[in-house]
Amino acid sequence: MSHKAKTQNLKLRILNLVLYFLLIGFTLAVLYPIVNVFSISLRPGNRLLSTSLRIIPDGATFHAYKELFTQTQFLLWFWNSSIIAATVTVTGVALASTAGYAFSRFNFYGKKSAMVGLLVTQMFPPTMLLLPMYIMLLKLHLINSYLGIIVIYTSTALPFCVWQMKGYYDTIPFSLEESARIDGSTRWGAFTKIVLPLAAPALVITALFSFMTAWAEYVVAAQVLQDTSLFTLPLGLKQFEASMSTQWGLYAAGSLIISIPAVALFLFLSRWLISGLTLGSVKG
Amino acid sequence: MAGVRLVNVSKTYEGGVSAARDINLTVEDKEFLVLVGPSGCGKTTVLRMIAGLEEITGGELYIGDQLMNDVAPKDRDIAMVFQNYALYPHMTVYDNMAFGLKLRKYSKEEIRERVTEAAEILGIKEYLDRKPKALSGGQRQRVALGRAIVRKPKVFLFDEPLSNLDAKMRVQMRAEISKLHARLDATMIYVTHDQVEGMTMGDRIVVMKSGVIQQVGSPLELYNKPANRFVAGFIGTPAMNFFDGRIVKGERLYFEEKGGGLRFEVPAEYEKKIGGIIGKEIFLGIRPEHIVLAQTKSGEFDASRKLKVEISEPMGNEVFLYFQSGSGQIVSRVTTSVDPRPGTELEMYFDTKRAHFFSKENEETIAVS
Numbered sequence: 001m002s003h004k005a006k007t008q009n010l011k012l013r014i015l016n017l018v019l020y021f022l023l024i025g026f027t028l029a030v031l032y033p034i035v036n037v038f039s040i041s042l043r044p045g046n047r048l049l050s051t052s053l054r055i056i057p058d059g060a061t062f063h064a065y066k067e068l069f070t071q072t073q074f075l076l077w078f079w080n081s082s083i084i085a086a087t088v089t090v091t092g093v094a095l096a097s098t099a100g101y102a103f104s105r106f107n108f109y110g111k112k113s114a115m116v117g118l119l120v121t122q123m124f125p126p127t128m129l130l131l132p133m134y135i136m137l138l139k140l141h142l143i144n145s146y147l148g149i150i151v152i153y154t155s156t157a158l159p160f161c162v163w164q165m166k167g168y169y170d171t172i173p174f175s176l177e178e179s180a181r182i183d184g185s186t187r188w189g190a191f192t193k194i195v196l197p198l199a200a201p202a203l204v205i206t207a208l209f210s211f212m213t214a215w216a217e218y219v220v221a222a223q224v225l226q227d228t229s230l231f232t233l234p235l236g237l238k239q240f241e242a243s244m245s246t247q248w249g250l251y252a253a254g255s256l257i258i259s260i261p262a263v264a265l266f267l268f269l270s271r272w273l274i275s276g277l278t279l280g281s282v283k284g
Numbered sequence: 285m286a287g288v289r290l291v292n293v294s295k296t297y298e299g300g301v302s303a304a305r306d307i308n309l310t311v312e313d314k315e316f317l318v319l320v321g322p323s324g325c326g327k328t329t330v331l332r333m334i335a336g337l338e339e340i341t342g343g344e345l346y347i348g349d350q351l352m353n354d355v356a357p358k359d360r361d362i363a364m365v366f367q368n369y370a371l372y373p374h375m376t377v378y379d380n381m382a383f384g385l386k387l388r389k390y391s392k393e394e395i396r397e398r399v400t401e402a403a404e405i406l407g408i409k410e411y412l413d414r415k416p417k418a419l420s421g422g423q424r425q426r427v428a429l430g431r432a433i434v435r436k437p438k439v440f441l442f443d444e445p446l447s448n449l450d451a452k453m454r455v456q457m458r459a460e461i462s463k464l465h466a467r468l469d470a471t472m473i474y475v476t477h478d479q480v481e482g483m484t485m486g487d488r489i490v491v492m493k494s495g496v497i498q499q500v501g502s503p504l505e506l507y508n509k510p511a512n513r514f515v516a517g518f519i520g521t522p523a524m525n526f527f528d529g530r531i532v533k534g535e536r537l538y539f540e541e542k543g544g545g546l547r548f549e550v551p552a553e554y555e556k557k558i559g560g561i562i563g564k565e566i567f568l569g570i571r572p573e574h575i576v577l578a579q580t581k582s583g584e585f586d587a588s589r590k591l592k593v594e595i596s597e598p599m600g601n602e603v604f605l606y607f608q609s610g611s612g613q614i615v616s617r618v619t620t621s622v623d624p625r626p627g628t629e630l631e632m633y634f635d636t637k638r639a640h641f642f643s644k645e646n647e648e649t650i651a652v653s
Contacts, residue, residue, distance in 0.1 A: 173368065173370065175370035176370050176372060176373075178335075178337050178357075178366070178370070179364065179366060179370040179372075179431075180372070180383070181336075181356070181357045181358055182335060182337075182357045182358065182360075182362060182363065182364045183358070183363075183383050183384035183387060183431070183435070184358045184383075184384050184387035184388050185358060186356070186358065194372055197374050198373065198374060
């Protein structure tokens with residue numbers, strides 16, 4: 001190996017080393033709070049703070065997890081959150097995929113203003129919309145109901161989802177659908193058999209976004225859902241917090257379990273998050 | 285198989301933009317008809333109206349004897365090959381070709397049989413399991429052709445299918461499509477902006493401009509007897525030379541170029557047709573191959589002129605010579621091994637017996653050899 005090649009090789013190795021150090025640093029920064037929460041969930045009693053640096057604390061116990069499932073309404077909240085998030089996700093995907101298609105493919109009166117209108121709704125922070133939405137739900141008798149919270153979550157998630165679906169459809173050549181229609185598809189058939197499979201990455205983003213909008217939301221839920229039997233996970237967790245003492249063990253155990261479905265969904269859907277699906281269809 | 289008939293078909297977009305006007309056209313059963321014209325002339329619109337991808341705003345369209353105006357594309361029994369191939373990227377070549385058959389509920393065996401047969405004809409059998417992105421442009425276009433032929437439709441529609449291929453592949457595919465037509469004995473309507481494709485492939489050619497049909501005829505008819513100045517200029521490479529001038533009467537009839545350029549006797553056989561337009565402004569058209577070097581056909585023509593070569597383009601078996609003249613550029617196509625240098629003065633002869641006379645008012649042909 002020549003001297004020059006050797007220096008280059010060394011440079012590359014140093015660069016890799018620095019890169020790995022950085023990546024390890026980021027990983028630790030992400031993992032630390034999770035590990036900390038996990039550690040708290042294992043501590044006996046309700047200790048939030050500890051002087052020990054051990055991840056598995058002295059006298060570690062799964063008591064908090066056991067209590068969570070047996071002594072609290074955690075399963076009910078989990079069920080409530082699941083129902084709400086699933087409905088919001090399915091509705092979000094169904095509405096955004098079709099509305100986005102209409103915005104992308106059809107010309108209709110008011111199309112431009114509708115697109116801008118959707119964008120404008122994203123300019124207001126949710127807390128600002130809380131009061132008017134509360135009043136609306138009250139008048140519709142939807143306070144304290146699944147439907148009420150589902151409507152709010154869906155409408156919060158939709159504008160972004162419609163925009164990004166529309167943007168993705170715009171990149172799918174129109175001639176693919178035309179070809180399918182000549183091959184024997186109806187317009188709907190061309191949409192479901194050709195366009196939707198190609199729009200998989202956008203559908204995944206829409207699904208994840210809708211799910212996350214509903215799964216871990218607290219502020220709106222706290223206003224709309226008042227009956228404890230309708231509580232979602234964030235509302236339920238807040239129950240462990242009392243004015244005098246907070247049940248940190250339960251809190252931590254609950255938090256960890258809540259994050260599992262979100263991570264699982266992301267891992268499951270990420271396989272469709274690939275770019276270049278339409279490569280090779282048409283001459284670019 | 286079936287013919288296609290368009291009766292007064294028009295297409296007007298919202299806002300009043302007219303893409304096709306009063307198209308009357310009968311495509312015979314098993315005919316290879318080519319629609320040519322410059323971009324924006326409405327040829328693709330006409331094809332898309334036949335396919336059902338574009339709504340017909342006026343007139344009637346028949347495929348066979350059936351009125352098709354309001355029939356969905358899938359029910360017209362047509363197949364279309366797109367300029368950009370339009371292959372389904374998430375499906376294999378096999379599935380791309382089988383897609384239409386599956387939708388029409390053919391049995392699995394029948395589908396396999398038809399796809400394999402088409403793949404064999406097109407030489408893409410070894411690619412059946414590949415996705416389109418793993419194919420070259422020529423192979424993709426073959427798959428697109430395969431997808432059309434497996435269905436055995438009444439009518440094939442081609443929308444500039446070769447425009448995205450390189451020159452060599454284009455010539456090859458051109459021949460293959462012609463062979464396919466002979467083999468399938470099918471009605472084919474082919475849109476292109478490339479008049480060479482039209483000339484080489486079409487039984488008949490339709491020349492369009494600004495949404496209006498200019499002329500329908502066999503390739504040679506269009507070449508030899510163009511209906512107007514546009515067709516004359518569009519068909520043929522290099523394009524026909526046009527001279528702006530008028531007919532004057534002396535001892536006999538003469539054509540006189542504006543600004544005192546070219547002047548020659550109108551051949552006797554034209555005199556009768558030209559007689560009525562003495563004094564009027566006209567365009568005279570002469571094809572490049574009818575302007576020749578003096579030494580090749582010396583004495584045969586009575587109109588000659590000394591011209592200075594501006595550019596010379598040797599093509600191997602022939603040379604295109606460009607000269608500057610009063611009416612603009614003159615191009616001549618000469619079969620010679622001589623390659624005159626720019627600036628050389630040559631005596632060029634004009635074969636006036638092969639000239640075309642066009643009215644300046646409406647650019648229609650007045651007289652042609």
